[in-house]
Amino acid sequence: MKGFEYLQEEMDRLRERSSFHQLVEIASEQSGRVQIGGREVIQLSSNNYLGLTTHPKMKAAAFRAIEKLGTGTGSVRTIAGTFSMHVELERKLAAFKHTEASLVFQSGFTANVGVLSALLDEQDIVISDALNHASIIDGIRLTKAARRIYQHADMGDLEKALQETQHYRKRIVVTDGVFSMDGDVAPLPDIVELAEMYDALIMVDDAHASGVFGRNGRGTVDHFDLNGRVHIQVGTLSKAIGVLGGYVASSSAVCEYLIQRARPFLFSTSHPPAVTAACLAAVDVLLNEQGLIDRLWENTRFFKQGLQDLGFDIGKSESPITPVIVGDEALTMKFSDRLFAEGVMGTCIGYPTVPAGAARVRTIVTAVHTKEDLQTALDVFAKVGRELKLIT
Numbered sequence: 230m231k232g233f234e235y236l237q238e239e240m241d242r243l244r245e246r247s248s249f250h251q252l253v254e255i256a257s258e259q260s261g262r263v264q265i266g267g268r269e270v271i272q273l274s275s276n277n278y279l280g281l282t283t284h285p286k287m288k289a290a291a292f293r294a295i296e297k298l299g300t301g302t303g304s305v306r307t308i309a310g311t312f313s314m315h316v317e318l319e320r321k322l323a324a325f326k327h328t329e330a331s332l333v334f335q336s337g338f339t340a341n342v343g344v345l346s347a348l349l350d351e352q353d354i355v356i357s358d359a360l361n362h363a364s365i366i367d368g369i370r371l372t373k374a375a376r377r378i379y380q381h382a383d384m385g386d387l388e389k390a391l392q393e394t395q396h397y398r399k400r401i402v403v404t405d406g407v408f409s410m411d412g413d414v415a416p417l418p419d420i421v422e423l424a425e426m427y428d429a430l431i432m433v434d435d436a437h438a439s440g441v442f443g444r445n446g447r448g449t450v451d452h453f454d455l456n457g458r459v460h461i462q463v464g465t466l467s468k469a470i471g472v473l474g475g476y477v478a479s480s481s482a483v484c485e486y487l488i489q490r491a492r493p494f495l496f497s498t499s500h501p502p503a504v505t506a507a508c509l510a511a512v513d514v515l516l517n518e519q520g521l522i523d524r525l526w527e528n529t530r531f532f533k534q535g536l537q538d539l540g541f542d543i544g545k546s547e548s549p550i551t552p553v554i555v556g557d558e559a560l561t562m563k564f565s566d567r568l569f570a571e572g573v574m575g576t577c578i579g580y581p582t583v584p585a586g587a588a589r590v591r592t593i594v595t596a597v598h599t600k601e602d603l604q605t606a607l608d609v610f611a612k613v614g615r616e617l618k619l620i621t
């Protein structure tokens with residue numbers, strides 16, 4: 230059928246870029262090592278920080294839920310009924326996050342889109358960090374509110390934005406807790422102080438911090454002891470939690486209002502029982518298995534130190550996300566390809582996801598990588614880095 234032939238040319242252009250997405254098929258579970266094309270590869274690209282994708286307690290909970298409740302929910306929650314399990318998870322997440330209430334969405338992406346589009350209108354403004362996640366950007370696109378972007382983590386520029394926008398009815402400062410491409414942590418204590426001074430609301434998206442920062446993985450708000458001072462916390466159940474989903478942890482008023490107005494909640498079917506049961510079990514794992522979080526950080530320190538000792542530029546990450554910054558797009562693509570050929574999977578990330586000239590291979594270690602996995606990966610980084618003259 231004729232109509233989209235022009236896409237071929239566009240695709241040829243995209244293929245040249247370091248941001249071109251190749252779908253790599255994995256034939257095993259997601260873990261520290263994965264099966265790809267009949268080979269075993271060390272996985273340094275997943276967000277599976279704690280290795281929970283394969284946790285036996287979560288798998289068992291999912292099996293039990295399927296036996297008892299089946300595979301699907303058959304509807305959005307406002308129409309054919311909300312499963313008790315959905316409500317139980319929301320209570321559990323609210324207690325975990327020390328908030329009055331929480332509301333679960335199908336994903337972190339839909340949580341951001343839902344909350345931003347529902348809570349703001351023409352009289353309001355979103356004040357957003359320049360490096361916030363795509364789902365925040367899309368949420369902002371869907372609101373009628375005005376927007377002001379401040380320079381990444383720049384408190385001078387944030388203050389300027391707060392001074393310039395005092396005529397709006399409601400102002401909300403939105404930031405990622407941990408930034409996904411550089412692994413740096415938002416200066417939350419300063420953000421909260423400024424927002425309080427200028428009477429603005431605060432929303433923190435802790436997708437990369439849930440399960441990683443704070444006591445038992447409660448996130449950056451807990452990490453910085455700011456409980457009760459951040460109006461809206463968004464979390465994901467898809468990264469360290471090892472399943473799928475997103476949630477808003479906030480006041481009862483906000484969560485009840487979102488049930489009425491958040492469009493992804495209202496117009497897209499709720500999580501199947503297996504997903505919700507696994508998430509419920511995951512919260513127990515976070516509460517009872519501190520050892521996993523300790524191991525994640527131990528592995529993080531070991532791997533960062535190793536890369537640094539080899540002479541790589543690893544930026545200024547403060548999290549298990551460690552970028553290996555190369556700069557040139559073509560060279561970074563080659564670096565990533567060669568690492569993969571040698572058995573290490575590290576995502577190549579280039580413009581426009583990161584600024585031009587700052588292309589990198591992004592690595593994320595997990596709690597389930599063994600020291601041997603990480604040492605092997607470091608040896609491969611050393612070999613390929615020398616081959617491409619990135620290090621000496």
Ligand SMILES: *Cc1c(COP(=O)(O)O)cnc(C)c1O
Nearest residue numbers: 336337338362409436465467474
């Ligand atoms: C990954 C991510 C999301 C999306 O979460 P999903 O549950 O995968 O949809 C939202 N915000 C940030 C900051 C993220 O890193």
